[in-house]
Structures are given as structure tokens and as C-alpha cells.
Amino acid sequence: MALIVQKYGGTSVGTVExxxxxARRVKGWVDRGNQVVVVxxxxxxxxNRLIGLAQAIDPHxxxxxxxxxxxxxxxxxxxxxxxxxxxxxxxxxxYTGSQVHIRTDSAYSKARILDIDDARLRHDxxxxxxxxxxxxxxxDEQGNITxxxxxxxxxxxxxxxxxxxxxxxxxxxxxxxxxxxxxRVEPKARKLDRITFxxxxxxxxxxxxxxQIRAVEFAGKYNVPLRxxxxxxxxxxxxxxxxxxxxxxxxxxxxxxxxxRDEAKLTVRGVPDQPxxxxxxxxxxxxxxxxxxMIVQNIAKDGTTDFTFTVHRSEQEKALEILRxxxxxxxxxxxxxxxQIVKISLVGVGMRSHAGIASKMFETLAKEGINIQMIxxxxxxxxxxxxxxxxxxxxxxxxDAFGLEEANPGA
Amino acid sequence: MALIVQKYGGTSVGTVExxxxxARRVKGWVDRGNQVVVVxxxxxxxxNRLIGLAQAIDPHxxxxxxxxxxxxxxxxxxxxxxxxxxxxxxxxxxYTGSQVHIRTDSAYSKARILDIDDARLRHDxxxxxxxxxxxxxxxDEQGNITxxxxxxxxxxxxxxxxxxxxxxxxxxxxxxxxxxxxxRVEPKARKLDRITFxxxxxxxxxxxxxxQIRAVEFAGKYNVPLRxxxxxxxxxxxxxxxxxxxxxxxxxxxxxxxxxRDEAKLTVRGVPDQPxxxxxxxxxxxxxxxxxxMIVQNIAKDGTTDFTFTVHRSEQEKALEILRxxxxxxxxxxxxxxxQIVKISLVGVGMRSHAGIASKMFETLAKEGINIQMIxxxxxxxxxxxxxxxxxxxxxxxxDAFGLEEANPGA
Numbered sequence: 001m002a003l004i005v006q007k008y009g010g011t012s013v014g015t016v017e018x019x020x021x022x023a024r025r026v027k028g029w030v031d032r033g034n035q036v037v038v039v040x041x042x043x044x045x046x047x048n049r050l051i052g053l054a055q056a057i058d059p060h061x062x063x064x065x066x067x068x069x070x071x072x073x074x075x076x077x078x079x080x081x082x083x084x085x086x087x088x089x090x091x092x093x094x095y096t097g098s099q100v101h102i103r104t105d106s107a108y109s110k111a112r113i114l115d116i117d118d119a120r121l122r123h124d125x126x127x128x129x130x131x132x133x134x135x136x137x138x139x140d141e142q143g144n145i146t147x148x149x150x151x152x153x154x155x156x157x158x159x160x161x162x163x164x165x166x167x168x169x170x171x172x173x174x175x176x177x178x179x180x181x182x183x184r185v186e187p188k189a190r191k192l193d194r195i196t197f198x199x200x201x202x203x204x205x206x207x208x209x210x211x212q213i214r215a216v217e218f219a220g221k222y223n224v225p226l227r228x229x230x231x232x233x234x235x236x237x238x239x240x241x242x243x244x245x246x247x248x249x250x251x252x253x254x255x256x257x258x259x260x261r262d263e264a265k266l267t268v269r270g271v272p273d274q275p276x277x278x279x280x281x282x283x284x285x286x287x288x289x290x291x292x293x294m295i296v297q298n299i300a301k302d303g304t305t306d307f308t309f310t311v312h313r314s315e316q317e318k319a320l321e322i323l324r325x326x327x328x329x330x331x332x333x334x335x336x337x338x339x340q341i342v343k344i345s346l347v348g349v350g351m352r353s354h355a356g357i358a359s360k361m362f363e364t365l366a367k368e369g370i371n372i373q374m375i376x377x378x379x380x381x382x383x384x385x386x387x388x389x390x391x392x393x394x395x396x397x398x399x400d401a402f403g404l405e406e407a408n409p410g411a
Numbered sequence: 412m413a414l415i416v417q418k419y420g421g422t423s424v425g426t427v428e429x430x431x432x433x434a435r436r437v438k439g440w441v442d443r444g445n446q447v448v449v450v451x452x453x454x455x456x457x458x459n460r461l462i463g464l465a466q467a468i469d470p471h472x473x474x475x476x477x478x479x480x481x482x483x484x485x486x487x488x489x490x491x492x493x494x495x496x497x498x499x500x501x502x503x504x505x506y507t508g509s510q511v512h513i514r515t516d517s518a519y520s521k522a523r524i525l526d527i528d529d530a531r532l533r534h535d536x537x538x539x540x541x542x543x544x545x546x547x548x549x550x551d552e553q554g555n556i557t558x559x560x561x562x563x564x565x566x567x568x569x570x571x572x573x574x575x576x577x578x579x580x581x582x583x584x585x586x587x588x589x590x591x592x593x594x595r596v597e598p599k600a601r602k603l604d605r606i607t608f609x610x611x612x613x614x615x616x617x618x619x620x621x622x623q624i625r626a627v628e629f630a631g632k633y634n635v636p637l638r639x640x641x642x643x644x645x646x647x648x649x650x651x652x653x654x655x656x657x658x659x660x661x662x663x664x665x666x667x668x669x670x671x672r673d674e675a676k677l678t679v680r681g682v683p684d685q686p687x688x689x690x691x692x693x694x695x696x697x698x699x700x701x702x703x704x705m706i707v708q709n710i711a712k713d714g715t716t717d718f719t720f721t722v723h724r725s726e727q728e729k730a731l732e733i734l735r736x737x738x739x740x741x742x743x744x745x746x747x748x749x750x751q752i753v754k755i756s757l758v759g760v761g762m763r764s765h766a767g768i769a770s771k772m773f774e775t776l777a778k779e780g781i782n783i784q785m786i787x788x789x790x791x792x793x794x795x796x797x798x799x800x801x802x803x804x805x806x807x808x809x810x811d812a813f814g815l816e817e818a819n820p821g822a
Contacts, residue, residue, distance in 0.1 A: 016467040053491055056427040061494040068505050069490035072483035079480035080464055083472040094479050098509070099554055143510055 007157035042073025063108035074134035154215035253350030270333025418568035453484025474519035485545035508548035565626035664761030681744025
């Protein structure tokens with residue numbers, strides 16, 4: 001008998017019929033002798049409906065009240081799914097985040113889970129019940145309702161799996177696994193059977209939106225085996241298993257190609273080169289709570305330096321405004337912004353032990369006439385920023401060059 | 412500085428615009444130097460939408476899950492109203508029933524409030540905030556979400572007013588007060604400035620749906636002055652004040668005429684007269700959780716008796732089925748049911764000290780050729796059951812006969 005935590009996203013519970021499908025699927029796992037905790041999101045469209053109501057009152061509503069409002073979305077789903085499970089002959093009980101003490105900090109709309117009281121969950125599981133928990137929400141020390149931010153239901157599922165030491169945490173979504181790249185961009189993209197937490201983290205942070213980053217971090221930290229599955233397949237497939245182990249991954253140097261269209265590039269040109277330039281430029285950006293992704297500082301010529309970094313497109317204007325002030329104080333020549341860019345990244349733990357991945361990447365792009373604007377590397381990733389129009393060409397060329405359509409690609 | 416608890420029903424918060432109107436009204440009370448707690452219902456239509464979702468899954472959903480589901484309705488409203496208050500420049504904070512520990516028993520969908528922890532409420536009021544509380548819901552000893560049943564928001568407001576020893580509990584609704592009778596039946600119906608709890612209880616139990624019965628009972632028990640007001644008036648009127656005191660009510664013998672179209676009459680004829688007949692007939696009805704209203708047992712003739720009682724129309728079939736079995740066991744002659752009836756009642760505390768009210772009532776109806784099928788009296792009420800078709804005629808004749816259109820009617 002295994003203890004499994006399953007998470008179903010908004011699309012999977014988007015209608016009463018789909019909720020009934022989820023109930024049948026859960027019952028299948030129970031009938032096969034497993035204990036099951038189910039974490040659900042709000043029915044698709046519901047969260048946006050609620051946000052719409054709030055914004056009709058105030059474009060910038062109070063974050064505490066916003067969390068009180070949107071947390072009702074998951075509460076509706078847990079009740080409906082529990083009813084559907086009972087109708088299907090499966091004893092079930094629903095709990096809000098507050099009821100099972102998913103304790104978080106008080107950062108409304110982006111709270112972090114501190115701990116989970118698993119006593120209530122264990123009690124119901126031992127009584128033979130399926131436990132249905134509202135994802136995405138928690139409660140702070142003072143009893144205020146908090147939410148984990150969009151996609152936070154994945155994190156809830158992983159945190160519960162960790163608290164219960166579950167055998168597996170299954171994330172049901174609208175895709176049947178993690179792919180070598182987005183199949184809409186490269187039709188030859190292949191589903192991966194396995195991927196490591198680190199690789200998945202890089203893929204997720206680069207815009208492969210299968211799983212929420214924090215959920216993968218959490219799973220990695222507590223070594224919770226994560227599996228991505230489709231809730232639309234008639235019969236459960238194998239999906240993609242995300243684990244710590246790298247066995248069998250050794251041969252594969254590259255797991256996949258991720259890309260991100262949501263960034264904008266900002267450049268300060270002609271900054272008098274002096275110690276602390278990076279801090280002086282990025283300090284005010286950080287103070288304004290703008291997250292910076294890639295950072296490149298070119299080698300100084302004629303005593304000046306060019307400094308470039310990327311931020312989320314939605315924060316480009318705000319960042320630009322701050323940057324103009326900083327540039328003036330520093331006596332820089334000019335400030336530029338460009339949002340017609342895309343970041344493409346090769347990801348793979350195999351990279352660690354194999355040289356030449358980066359240069360093969362650059363060579364492939366050069367052959368296609370794609371100019372590289374920025375480069376950034378980590379232990380298991382090489383990212384480049386190129387003109388947005390080269391997205392499809394670049395991804396396909398790299399997918400080909402690294403042989404990703406085959407199961408055991410070589411460098 | 413007064414401490415006021417206000418309650419706004421579903422129609423009053425039915426749209427974002429109406430919620431903003433409520434915020435302006437509440438701010439007016441705050442600006443005039445009052446401390447305000449606001450209790451709100453779900454936006455009109457929302458509870459029915461949620462019930463529809465549940466019934467699409469199961470026509471008889473689990474009561475516990477049903478309460479988890481429908482309690483989201485008020486949670487949406489408290490968040491939106493708090494946002495609107497803040498937008499209007501009024502510091503506000505929302506709380507679910509569970510958050511302010513509105514502790515109830517575990518009777519899902521019809522829970523009773525046991526107590527309220529007023530510490531949180533007082534803390535926010537003293538900090539200069541408006542406190543917005545979800546009506547209709549509570550939490551049981553085990554932390555399960557409960558609801559008080561439809562209309563329970565009135566009870567929440569009164570219970571909070573009692574716990575805080577508020578100066579007044581104001582129930583905002585879509586009518587501007589309590590009337591001598593339903594103005595749709597008798598256009599000459601007059602708004603009452605005052606009415607006693609007892610009278611209001613009789614009016615409410617007889618189908619004048621301005622306030623929920625349990626709320627009035629609660630208010631009477633804890634002597635919380637209740638005021639019914641319209642949330643659609645531009646400027647707050649005086650509404651109708653419901654109090655313990657009878658001063659100024661002395662002259663008025665009759666406060667109003669209530670009626671109820673929701674009952675059905677059941678009769679067992681020719682029951683062999685013996686001790687315990689009433690118990691033998693009503694016992695099985697009570698065991699089936701069917702509420703019985705009026706009961707009449709005719710004087711026995713030829714050793715048999717006729718036994719008649721009324722139940723809610725929705726339970727007529729169920730009651731009839733039980734009654735047929737009982738009648739057979741008792742050797743009764745026949746069983747009859749009639750749902751083409753209406754109960755009309757005169758209500759007034761003045762009745763206590765004035766004889767002749769009942770006979771004047773019977774006389775008035777007789778003059779109009781209205782046959783009385785059942786009679787039942789209490790200290791402050793006389794009720795008759797007549798054919799449904801006489802509803803309008805009967806109410807208007809009585810309204811006239813007792814001079815209710817004038818401010819100080821005589822008997």
C-alpha cells in the first residue's frame with residue numbers, strides 16, 4: 001500500500017464533469033490499495049473571475065483581502081470533489097489550508113509554507129478516507145488567510161507529500177509529461193521519462209510552465225519523488241518522473257531546451273568604470289522589488305563599461321525609469337531598453353562532465369546566422385539571449401544538433 | 412459614540428456597485444462617530460449558483476461538504492466590501508465565521524451559534540477599523556465549517572451585537588421596515604415605527620419574511636435592539652425598531668396581520684377516541700423530522716374523533732404516507748390532505764389586555780362569507796386557516812376592521 005499525494009490543476013477540475021472524472025481516477029488509485037491525498041486548484045476561470053470583481057472595486061486591492069477573496073476558489077473545488085468522491089462510493093473529506101494548518105508567513109499573495117500539521121490528514125487516511133485539500137492557500141500565525149501565489153497548488157501538494165513522507169507526489173496537468181522542448185515550437189520534441197530536480201528547476205525557471213519552481217525546489221529539498229501526468233489520458237501513463245538520482249541520465253548530456261519570451265533587456269552604455277558599478281546600478285532596481293535575471297558587464301574600453309541585464313517585461317518601464325536616474329548620477333552615456341528578445345537555454349546535468357556543450361551551442365546558432373546578444377552559464381545550463389524572431393529557428397536547430405528526438409542524445 | 416452592528420443581505424450586496432453603496436453608507440456611520448461591525452450575506456444568486464454546482468454532482472450532497480461549499484459565498488462578499496471600504500478611506504478588515512470563532516454545534520446547514528469570541532472584534536474596533544464578518548457561517552468544536560441555514564446572516568448579526576453589547580443591531584434589507592401586513596396584498600398597509608420582539612416573532616413565523624425567526628428570538632433573549640432599514644433609500648430612514656419595551660404600544664391592540672401560504676392541512680377522520688391519540692398520530696411525524704404547526708382535535712362524537720394538523724407543503728407527501736400507516740393501525744376511517752389553504756393571523760401584544768379580539772376577527776370573516784377551517788390562538792395571536800382563495804379578501808377585511816391604516820388603531 002502506497003501513500004500518494006495527487007494534485008489536479010484548474011483545467012483538470014474546470015467543470016463538474018471533469019471533477020467527476022478526477023473522482024473516478026482517484027477512486028482507481030484507492031481501489032488499487034493506495035492511500036490518497038488530493039490537492040486541487042480553483043476551477044479554471046474562477047480565480048480570474050474573482051480578481052475581476054476585486055479590480056472593479058480597486059485596481060490595487062488590499063493584499064490581505066485579496067487572499068480572503070481568491071482562496072474561495074479552491075474551497076469550492078474541494079467541496080465539489082469530495083461530493084463527487086462520495087457519490088463514486090469513496091469516503092472523502094475536504095479541508096481548507098487553514099483547517100489542516102498549512103502555516104505560512106504573512107506575505108499575502110506570495111506566502112511561503114512554514115509547516116503542516118499532518119495529524120488531521122493521518123487521522124482521516126487511517127480511517128480509510130480520501131483527504132481533499134485546497135491548494136494554493138494557508139494561514140499565518142495570526143489566523144489570517146494567505147495564498148502562495150499563482151501555481152502554488154503544486155507547492156501545497158509537495159509540502160503535504162513531504163510532511164506525510166508520501167511515496168510519490170503526482171502532479172496531474174494538461175500535458176502528459178516534461179518534453180525536451182515546447183512541442184508547439186519543435187514538433188519533434190520528445191517526452192522525457194526521467195529528469196532530475198536540478199534540470200527541472202532550470203527548465204521551469206526558463207519558462208517551461210509544467211511545474212511551479214518553488215514546488216520543484218521543495219521536492220528536491222525533501223527528496224519527494226515528483227511525477228508529472230496528464231489528467232486527460234483515459235488510462236494513467238508513466239508521465240515524467242522527477243527525482244534526485246541521476247542513474248540512467250549519465251549518457252544524456254542535454255535533457256531539454258527551454259525558452260522564455262517574458263523578459264526585456266536593459267543596457268547602460270558608457271558608465272565610467274569604477275569599483276561598485278554593478279551595485280550602484282542594480283541596488284536601486286532591487287530596492288524597487290524588481291527581479292533581475294541575466295547580468296552581463298562588458299570589458300571596459302576607453303575607461304567606460306557597458307552594463308546589461310534582463311527583467312520581466314511587465315517591469316521594464318519601472319526599471320527603465322529607475323535606471324535613467326542612476327545613469328545620470330553615474331555620468332553614463334545612455335540607457336537602452338529592448339523587449340524584442342528571447343532567452344534560449346540548453347539544460348542538462350550531463351553538461352557537468354562534458355566540455356564543449358557551450359561552444360557547440362554557439363556554433364549551431366552561428367551557422368543559422370543568429371546573433372547572440374548575451375550569454376550566461378550555470379553548472380547545468382547555458383543560456384543565450386537572441387532576437388525574438390529567431391526563437392523557432394534557434395530551438396529547432398539546437399534540438400537537431402543535440403539529437404534530442406532520440407532517447408539517448410549525444411553531444 | 413455608539414457601537415452598531417449592521418447586516419446587509421444578498422440583494423444589498425448583489426453587485427460591485429451595490430457593495431460600493433454599502434461601503435459609502437457604512438462610512439457615513441463611521442464619520443458620524445460610531446464604531447461599526449458589518450455582517451454580510453453572499454451576493455444574490457451566488458448561493459444558488461453554488462448549490463447548482465453541487466446538485467449537478469449529487470442531488471443529495473454530503474451536508475458537511477455543502478457547508479464548505481456555500482460558505483465561500485459570504486467569504487467573497489466580506490473581501491469585496493473590505494476593499495470597497497478601504498477604497499472609500501475607511502480602514503476595514505474581513506473575517507470568516509471561523510476566524511472570529513463563531514462557534515456552533517455540528518448540525519450542518521442548520522447549526523446553532525453557541526458562542527462568539529469577541530476579543531478579535533474589539534481589538535479591531537478599538538484600532539479604529541470597521542470589522543466585516545461573514546454572516547450565515549460558523550465553525551464547530553472540531554474546526555469543521557458550518558452554516559446556520561438560509562437567512563442565518565441575521566442571526567450572526569444579532570449574536571455579534573449581543574456578544575459586543577452593541578447599542579443597536581441594524582438589519583438592512585430591501586424593504587424600509589415592518590408593515591401591518593404585506594403591501595402587495597393590502598395597499599393600505601402601514602409601516603410600523605415600533606414592534607415588540609414577541610409580535611415580530613409571530614409575524615416572522617407566520618410568513619412575514621423580513622427577519623429570520625431565530626434572529627428575533629436571539630435579539631429578544633439578549634435584549635438587543637433591532638432595527639429594520641432599507642439599503643436602497645438614499646438617506647437612512649427610521650425603519651422599524653424592534654424592542655422589549657411596550658411603551659407607546661399600549662394603545663395599539665393589533666400590530667399587524669400575517670399570513671402563510673406554505674402550509675398543507677392533513678386530517679384523520681373517525682379515529683376511535685382513546686387516550687394518547689394525539690401522541691400516536693404525531694409521534695411518527697415528529698420522528699420523520701417533519702415540523703407540525705397548527706393542531707386541532709375535534710370533540711369526539713360517536714366514540715370517534717377527527718384530528719387535523721398542518722405541515723409545510725414540501726413535506727405534505729411524506730407526512731401523508733406516514734399518516735396512512737398510522738390511520739390503519741388506529742382503525743381510523745379516512746385520511747385527507749389539502750394544500751389549497753392559507754393561514755391568516757392577527758398579531759398584537761395589546762390583545763393580552765383586551766377581550767373580544769378573536770370574536771371580532773371571526774365576525775369580520777363571517778361577514779365576508781369566509782369559512783374558517785381551523786383556529787389556533789396564543790397570548791398575542793389569533794390564527795385561522797381558510798381556503799387559499801380568500802387570502803386577499805380576508806386580509807383586507809381584517810386590516811380595515813381593526814383600523815390598521817391609522818397610526819393608533821382601536822379594536
